[in-house]
Amino acid sequence: MTTSSSEPVVEQWDIFEIALRGPQTNNPFVDVALSAEFRFGHRSLTPDSFYDGDGVYRVRFMPDAVGRWRYTTKSNVAELDGVAGEFLCTPAGAGNRGPVRVHNQYHFAYADGAPFYSFGTTCYAWVHQGDELEEQTLQTLAAAPFNKLRMCIFPKDYIYNANEPVYYPYLRNADGQQDFSRFDPAFWHHLEERIGQLRDLGIEAELIVFHPYDRWGYARMAEEEDDLYLRYLVARLAAYRNVWWSLANEYDFLLDAKPMERWDHSFRLIQEKDPYQHLRSIHNGDVRMNYDHSLPWVTHVCIQNSNVNQAQQWRTLYRKPVINDECEYEGNIPLPWGNISAQELVHRFWMMVINGGYAGHGETYLHPQDVLWWSKGGVLHGESASRIEFLRRIIEELPPGGLQPLSDAWLWARMAGGQAGDTRIIYFGAHRPAAWNFGLPEDAPFTVEWIDTWAMTIEQVPGVFQAAAEVPAPDKPYCAMRLHCVLA
Amino acid sequence: MTTSSSEPVVEQWDIFEIALRGPQTNNPFVDVALSAEFRFGHRSLTPDSFYDGDGVYRVRFMPDAVGRWRYTTKSNVAELDGVAGEFLCTPAGAGNRGPVRVHNQYHFAYADGAPFYSFGTTCYAWVHQGDELEEQTLQTLAAAPFNKLRMCIFPKDYIYNANEPVYYPYLRNADGQQDFSRFDPAFWHHLEERIGQLRDLGIEAELIVFHPYDRWGYARMAEEEDDLYLRYLVARLAAYRNVWWSLANEYDFLLDAKPMERWDHSFRLIQEKDPYQHLRSIHNGDVRMNYDHSLPWVTHVCIQNSNVNQAQQWRTLYRKPVINDECEYEGNIPLPWGNISAQELVHRFWMMVINGGYAGHGETYLHPQDVLWWSKGGVLHGESASRIEFLRRIIEELPPGGLQPLSDAWLWARMAGGQAGDTRIIYFGAHRPAAWNFGLPEDAPFTVEWIDTWAMTIEQVPGVFQAAAEVPAPDKPYCAMRLHCVLA
Numbered sequence: 001m002t003t004s005s006s007e008p009v010v011e012q013w014d015i016f017e018i019a020l021r022g023p024q025t026n027n028p029f030v031d032v033a034l035s036a037e038f039r040f041g042h043r044s045l046t047p048d049s050f051y052d053g054d055g056v057y058r059v060r061f062m063p064d065a066v067g068r069w070r071y072t073t074k075s076n077v078a079e080l081d082g083v084a085g086e087f088l089c090t091p092a093g094a095g096n097r098g099p100v101r102v103h104n105q106y107h108f109a110y111a112d113g114a115p116f117y118s119f120g121t122t123c124y125a126w127v128h129q130g131d132e133l134e135e136q137t138l139q140t141l142a143a144a145p146f147n148k149l150r151m152c153i154f155p156k157d158y159i160y161n162a163n164e165p166v167y168y169p170y171l172r173n174a175d176g177q178q179d180f181s182r183f184d185p186a187f188w189h190h191l192e193e194r195i196g197q198l199r200d201l202g203i204e205a206e207l208i209v210f211h212p213y214d215r216w217g218y219a220r221m222a223e224e225e226d227d228l229y230l231r232y233l234v235a236r237l238a239a240y241r242n243v244w245w246s247l248a249n250e251y252d253f254l255l256d257a258k259p260m261e262r263w264d265h266s267f268r269l270i271q272e273k274d275p276y277q278h279l280r281s282i283h284n285g286d287v288r289m290n291y292d293h294s295l296p297w298v299t300h301v302c303i304q305n306s307n308v309n310q311a312q313q314w315r316t317l318y319r320k321p322v323i324n325d326e327c328e329y330e331g332n333i334p335l336p337w338g339n340i341s342a343q344e345l346v347h348r349f350w351m352m353v354i355n356g357g358y359a360g361h362g363e364t365y366l367h368p369q370d371v372l373w374w375s376k377g378g379v380l381h382g383e384s385a386s387r388i389e390f391l392r393r394i395i396e397e398l399p400p401g402g403l404q405p406l407s408d409a410w411l412w413a414r415m416a417g418g419q420a421g422d423t424r425i426i427y428f429g430a431h432r433p434a435a436w437n438f439g440l441p442e443d444a445p446f447t448v449e450w451i452d453t454w455a456m457t458i459e460q461v462p463g464v465f466q467a468a469a470e471v472p473a474p475d476k477p478y479c480a481m482r483l484h485c486v487l488a
Numbered sequence: 489m490t491t492s493s494s495e496p497v498v499e500q501w502d503i504f505e506i507a508l509r510g511p512q513t514n515n516p517f518v519d520v521a522l523s524a525e526f527r528f529g530h531r532s533l534t535p536d537s538f539y540d541g542d543g544v545y546r547v548r549f550m551p552d553a554v555g556r557w558r559y560t561t562k563s564n565v566a567e568l569d570g571v572a573g574e575f576l577c578t579p580a581g582a583g584n585r586g587p588v589r590v591h592n593q594y595h596f597a598y599a600d601g602a603p604f605y606s607f608g609t610t611c612y613a614w615v616h617q618g619d620e621l622e623e624q625t626l627q628t629l630a631a632a633p634f635n636k637l638r639m640c641i642f643p644k645d646y647i648y649n650a651n652e653p654v655y656y657p658y659l660r661n662a663d664g665q666q667d668f669s670r671f672d673p674a675f676w677h678h679l680e681e682r683i684g685q686l687r688d689l690g691i692e693a694e695l696i697v698f699h700p701y702d703r704w705g706y707a708r709m710a711e712e713e714d715d716l717y718l719r720y721l722v723a724r725l726a727a728y729r730n731v732w733w734s735l736a737n738e739y740d741f742l743l744d745a746k747p748m749e750r751w752d753h754s755f756r757l758i759q760e761k762d763p764y765q766h767l768r769s770i771h772n773g774d775v776r777m778n779y780d781h782s783l784p785w786v787t788h789v790c791i792q793n794s795n796v797n798q799a800q801q802w803r804t805l806y807r808k809p810v811i812n813d814e815c816e817y818e819g820n821i822p823l824p825w826g827n828i829s830a831q832e833l834v835h836r837f838w839m840m841v842i843n844g845g846y847a848g849h850g851e852t853y854l855h856p857q858d859v860l861w862w863s864k865g866g867v868l869h870g871e872s873a874s875r876i877e878f879l880r881r882i883i884e885e886l887p888p889g890g891l892q893p894l895s896d897a898w899l900w901a902r903m904a905g906g907q908a909g910d911t912r913i914i915y916f917g918a919h920r921p922a923a924w925n926f927g928l929p930e931d932a933p934f935t936v937e938w939i940d941t942w943a944m945t946i947e948q949v950p951g952v953f954q955a956a957a958e959v960p961a962p963d964k965p966y967c968a969m970r971l972h973c974v975l976a
Contacts, residue, residue, distance in 0.1 A: 306901035307797060328900065332922035332963055336900045341965045344902070344918035366922055412816065412824045413794035414832070430832035434820035434854055475820055477829045 008087035013098040034075040045275040050235035053185035060239035063089040107402030118358040120148030125156035126377035128165035137377030145389030148204040158213035180225040199242040206244040212253040234273040250285030267297040311355035322357035331364030338364035342383035354416035422485040451480040496575035501586040522563040533763040538723035541673035548727035551577040595890030606846040608636030613644035614865035616653035625865030633877030636692040646701040668713040687730040694732040700741040722761040738773030755785040799843035810845035819852030826852035830871035842904035910973040925958040939968040
């Protein structure tokens with residue numbers, strides 16, 4: 001591979017951008033059609049452009065293969081049509097593993113093959129809080145155990161969250177009304193800076209496309225306005241490798257404005273427009289209102305449900321990865337979804353994860369200035385994050401492929417068992433046997449460690465055990481047993 | 489009402505018995521048909537007799553009305569036919585409130601109208617342990633908070649329970665084989681003595697008619713042998729006012745021997761033969777195998793299921809009282825159903841009870857001589873019984889009628905709300921708000937108490953609150969809030 005000094009260079013899964021000057025008359029957000037076909041070998045990808053104000057049209061592209069890519073633009077505007085060029089894609093640098101995909105049916109992996117075990121948290125409106133708090137949030141995230149962040153694109157109006165945002169996504173008309181056909185580039189520049197900062201911290205940005213907590217009209221735009229927004233969103237942000245699309249938070253609280261076929265339609269539009277097929281999901285409010293996650297445009301199951309013992313049922317029902325992204329939050333606010341103990345949240349993480357799924361963190365402690373992590377970010381006050389980090393390390397040490405749940409014997413409410421390669425983990429929850437001899441491998445000797453999920457200790461039981469053996473157990477709740485086969 | 493000195497007298501809901509001498513030839517258990525019609529005013533009840541050995545046939549009768557009853561026997565044996573007599577039924581004495589019935593659709597009451605809040609425990613095989621241990625069990629029960637005991641009629645063969653019983657229900661043939669057509673009166677005398685002792689302690693005897701833990705053949709008798717057993721059982725024991733019929737423990741583990749239509753048939757046979765319509769239920773093994781409790785011969789829902797947050801669903805599905813009679817046991821044995829912490833069992837009781845249902849206790853601590861309360865009785869070792877007593881006192885102080893669950897807002901996994909009269913109880917489980925303002929009565933001022941379900945304390949919050957008020961909360965898990973309306 002040769003490079004010329006003038007040839008643009010971008011590393012794999014980073015962003016290559018074409019910027020072209022074009023018309024500023026009428027409504028450039030609506031009137032101008034522009035895309036670019038990027039070709040590599042037999043393949044081509046054709047991202048749409050977006051208008052970035054001041055007469056500038058941009059096409060962003062995330063190359064997924066190392067080597068020379070060539071492109072040609074297509075437009076309904078002559079000066080933007082037929083622009084051709086090329087660039088060289090170089091191997092990904094350290095910390096760049098590409099976008100996250102579904103892997104092994106129920107799990108995730110980066111494009112480079114490294115497993116992605118989802119340990120997410122939630123700061124819904126953090127990009128609408130101003131630089132000081134937003135920078136503090138980034139500092140907290142840099143030291144926290146989370147590799148995914150659920151965050152709203154639109155500002156949020158909700159309990160503890162009444163502040164006006166710094167930026168608005170749309171421009172205003174002469175009469176001060178927002179124009180849902182014209183985007184404000186300042187908003188989007190800010191948003192993509194934050195997404196890039198998350199990327200640089202190794203954090204997936206799970207973008208919540210719609211949500212019902214709204215006083216500005218974003219939740220109840222007309223269908224063609226939604227479509228324009230979705231196209232703009234995908235054109236601007238899909239080239240960020242750490243983007244996930246969460247079509248909504250609590251979609252069912254908006255069913256009066258957006259009936260089910262509009263949700264389906266929006267999903268399909270994103271699916272059609274995103275050249276990279278970033279992960280797509282949708283989050284329910286009422287636990288009886290799961291979206292039909294078996295539909296083909298849903299890549300994985302995202303749910304709100306505190307009944308974590310249903311983890312295996314959700315896997316079986318939808319046959320996709322399951323993230324319980326709101327199994328209630330550690331905190332002490334009056335609302336029931338925001339006041340479980342840290343120990344209970346840690347328990348729910350273990351139940352989801354050992355059953356071969358994933359869970360999401362959130363924190364809702366009362367704060368004198370209403371800076372609750374779950375919505376505004378800031379700093380963490382709770383006791384669950386360190387235990388979630390402990391769990392994450394245990395999961396990351398497992399043989400690759402993700403945990404497969406041990407079924408049948410694990411129907412009891414607050415226990416879970418999972419297997420990855422030659423390792424099994426049995427999580428006991430509120431169960432605390434004095435000894436254990438069920439669900440042990442029958443075909444090999446094995447070693448046993450006891451994990452205290454709250455004290456964050458791991459103790460090896462001396463000796464090697466055979467299948468029928470009774471293994472001494474710590475006789476206290478919230479422990480797990482890790483078994484390693486020791487076949488010679 | 490006049491009494492003659494020679495007239496038999498029995499108090500209401502006690503046992504009046506006719507004993508007659510009859511043939512001993514052939515098989516008196518099968519060949520002789522004898523019943524007695526008891527008449528009172530416009531009504532008559534016709535219990536069957538049972539053969540008690542040594543040529544003695546008995547008809548037992550539980551009168552449900554005060555006054556003079558008259559009877560006449562009917563038999564296919566001339567000497568037993570047409571025997572007539574009368575007795576005087578006097579008012580029930582202290583502690584005798586009659587049999588327990590379904591009351592207010594989802595609850596129970598004694599025949600005298602006093603509410604019966606079911607707080608049961610489990611000693612499956614206690615009547616098969618010999619007098620010393622059985623007397624100890626009775627002493628323990630006398631000081632324990634339980635008003636119902638699940639107990640098997642047949643001996644039990646299971647883990648920790650391999651001992652031969654003292655008595656066998658059937659006589660043996662000359663070749664040493666049990667004869668499933670001939671009962672051994674010694675067994676039944678012993679059993680009914682124990683049932684009577686429970687009655688005298690104010691404890692309902694929930695008799696488990698069939699169970700799968702068997703090496704003697706009782707679980708897999710022929711259908712006509714089952715029928716003979718059921719008729720004998722009802723004839724002998726139905727006159728005990730504290731009897732409940734639990735058709736099986738873990739009925740579904742016997743489906744290979746007894747298909748569903750046999751369970752239905754057995755239910756209907758008991759329903760037909762029992763003049764007093766004692767409560768009838770059946771207990772499942774696998775949580776996916778609930779019997780259809782909506783069938784008309786089932787008086788209330790008895791289930792095994794550790795997912796206590798389904799309490800409201802079971803009520804709604806079956807429209808009958810719900811007793812979760814195996815929501816796992818306090819203990820430390822290796823089996824998952826027998827090693828939850830005392831705190832978790834207490835939590836499950838609160839979840840069931842505040843949701844307008846009931847729960848059952850069991851205790852399974854490892855013991856050097858395998859005397860586990862859940863099967864053999866003996867003494868209690870755990871920490872849940874005292875907390876269950878605390879809960880029972882709180883429930884018994886409520887206005888009558890039983891708790892009605894507060895729905896909608898209580899869909900969260902580990903919370904429950906219930907109302908009785910002007911009192912509401914909101915149980916928070918793993919939730920621990922710093923303040924609370926949801927689900928409060930909107931139409932009246934109210935007082936608030938906080939109950940610590942584990943520490944067994946009740947603290948009044950000073951003042952009187954209005955609907956929108958935020959009430960300070962203890963910010964620790966496993967607490968409940970009791971609200972009293974204080975309308976002038």
